[in-house]
Amino acid sequence: MAVLQATINQFDGVVTDPTTLPATPDLFRRALSQSLPTWIEEGHKVVWLEIPIALSSLIPVAVEAGFTFHHSGEAYLMLTLCLKQDAFIPPFATHYIGAGGVVINERQELLVVWEKAHRRNGRRYYKLPGGALHKGEHLVDGVIREVREETGILTQFEALVCFRHWHGYRYDKSDIYFVCRLSPLNHEITIQAEEIQESLWMPVQDYLDHQDVGIFNKRIVQAALSDRCLLVPTWIEGYQTEPDRREIFMPGS
16 A cells, blocks of 8 residues: 655645545555654654545544544545654634724714624614625725625725734634724615614714713724824735735825
């Protein structure tokens, strides 16, 4: 039985090819028994074993060999095995990323939403429109999309106002929430009926005085009204060569 097909990454880790894994547990067990001693002898540090969901019967065999779960996607499970004691295995993603938009029109009205999930005691909990970024989505694109989906309001990105970082969020992950200042390009609201109970343009001062608006939301609206220390999208010539992969925010001039 030949050694499993794999490449060696820049950290001397073995990355197996999921498309060439044996189709049965018995063949996989035999291949591992040949591969692991070979990789140890070659001095490699870690094995990264991606098992497609179609070959999930191989997972118990990998666990028997000492592999542990690292992370999973919709169609695969990634397992790892240290070949050298105390070899470093970087953790998988630890955070969710979300963005909210402070959208203020020329009449000094703030775009707010009342989510169906926050209906309680007949009180209207008005918050900023926003939500989670999609995989591979820039912050600018994500917050514009979320505002449009929830309220029907098209916007233009202006600046990054602040961000909040906290722990113990969904599935015990941490969360980073970016707050962005946007300018509206239209005025008529069309709510996302599945999630939003109500959306309206509220006078900014009414929002700041509202008894059911949290102190954090009030503070970030106040920050958005100021031009101090706002961060704007910036292009750094000579550093950014792939605009689809990078975005940078720095203080504006």
